[in-house]
Amino acid sequence: MKNAVITGATKGMGRSIAIAFAKEGVNLAVCSRNESELTQFKQELLAVNPQIKVFTQVADGSVKDQLLKFAGAAEQELGFIGIIVNNLGMFDPVSILDESDAAFEKQLNTNLMPAYHLYRYFGKSMIAARQGHIFTICSVAALDPIAAAGTYSVTKAALLGLSKVMRLEMMPHNVKVTAVIPGSTLTNSWEGTTIPKDQFVLPEDIASAIVNVYKMSPGANVDELIIKPVGGQI
Template sequence: MEQLKGKTALITGAGKGLGKAVALALAAEGVHLALLSRTEKDLVDVAAAVKSIDSSLNVAYATADISDFNSVTAAITKLKEQLGVIDILINNAGIGKFAKFMDFEISEWENIIKVNLLGAYYVIHAVLPEMLERQSGDIVNVSSSAGVRASALTSAYSASKFGLIGLSESLMQEVRKSNIRVFTMNPSTIATDLSVSLNLTDGNPESVLQPEDFAELLVAHLKLNRRAFVKDVGLWSTNP
């Protein structure tokens, strides 16, 4: 079993929802945390929650526009100056909107691709060189069941998540030879602010997956012996 204690993880979209749940689960494992999100107040709250779990952990945070390469690069440079190397990257930041194809504003469609796909690329670009140099690291890309099977009204979101799965698959094949594990998580609906705002929980968020369920599975994957990894995994509600 892989020992996580003492490692450092960078989490995007860390201010709420899945990102916050993952931060708290990793803190319980003794992982130092670099938190990245758009809203500083959310990051302050998560950092305080992490410290309440283990006051000895190093926690740093930075705000960034995940869709902007220069903003991402500057934020991650700041985080690495405070915490050192990044052992684990969790690409969680994402946005969504469901609508008929022709009802999308072009800028809306483009922005979903920029945040969900290009944003992940930008973060990997900033973190991967040091992982390659150390010949070790873990990269977790958070896609969606909508990235495995599209539906009506999900053109932009599914395109971004299908693309992320393709990115992950190619990168995995490339860097596994350097002892870097890349895996993709494809959850169905999880009770987050985003899913509730998109009316995906049918008014009953308790019946679907919770952020803590996702975080538990993610941590279990990271704790696998380094000779093994799960390339991709779907996580579904039992009886939504």
């Protein structure tokens, strides 16, 4: 059985991605700051597929020590981690000149650093095994910055840059790296919106795309996957 670590997995895209991999028979390691959410989600995943293992641990993925403690426990519990989905992220709709002094560091530690730390933690074992697939959930803001969400755009652009470097480093070792670049996706960020559901990309669309990329033949790698609403950005 394959084993996956998914950050930010109890909500939004991460939740849908975890469910999709559970249906494929992949063992899962997920963390969250909320213990009751984790407990409930674990039961949901096991209901989807009782044959898989689900490891959960309370951890704040934006805090390096907590993230690495979770990574080590996941490896110990499940064995070799062959799939990483760097989904943890936050969106703060404010311009750089108007944001708080702590805003940049907070978004850096949430949107970029977890992917960097998990790569450094699991990367060499993937190289040794000559297998693995790393998915980074970026944003179209990495390609077309949003003035009203400046620091978000900067951190997502950095995440896309990290994904490109990871891919170059991993190419000689048969390890795949895919940057997933979603447009307007109906997650908690849009809570309370009156815009019809059909005008958004859905979290299930992102999950389906990731699983299909993962299931491609050994010689195929999707470098970047851009998924936007059919009518354009909202």
